[in-house]
Amino acid sequence: MKPTLHATRLAKLLKRGPLNNLSDDPEWLDLLSSVSSVDFESSAEELGDALIESTLRTYHGCRVVDAGVFHREGLRLNDPNILAEQVRRLVHEDDRLAWLRPDIEERISNFDSRERDTGRLYVCADDRPQLDNIGLLPVLRTPS
Incomplete structure (x- = not known):
């Protein structure tokens, strides 16, 4: 699976402050979507497929x-x-x-x-x- 969040977009995301948010608020999805060029649903599905043979x-x-x-x-x-x-x-x-x-x-x-x-x-x-x-x-x- 290739990265979907390039370094420049990750830097933009990190400028917004700490990402260590353990709340039950889905707002972090909107934040991630604002710096990603890939649809979240397809990214989540792709990640799920990549983890099928993995142990986590x-x-x-x-x-x-x-x-x-x-x-x-x-x-x-x-x-x-x-x-x-x-x-x-x-x-x-x-x-x-x-x-x-x-x-x-x-x-x-x-x-x-x-x-x-x-x-x-x-x-x-x-x-x-x-x-x-x-x-x-x-x-x-x-x-x-």
Whole structure:
């Protein structure tokens, strides 16, 4: 696989500041697209094809309350219906989230990125702990 980001474009990208962004914000794709002459989707597919015969140690890309869930249930593809049910359960069971109860259904249905990652599983190739800047569902943000 040949490089799709030439040195001059990489330099332009690096001038924008640190790229060590571990947040769950897809804005980095727009940033990368702004300096690349190749379509991201085809680049991602090409990279995936190149990795078929490779071994890559990956790490689950999020935090969970109980890591044992991976041993009991395995890794699951993103399913917005399952996630919505988990949010409902959390809001119902945790009195600190009681303020969300009256309009939880509206918040879930209005979550604009609900279907974005359906059927996908994300991992990362970075073994550093990701304790800061991990994205939280906007539906759970506290009122301002």
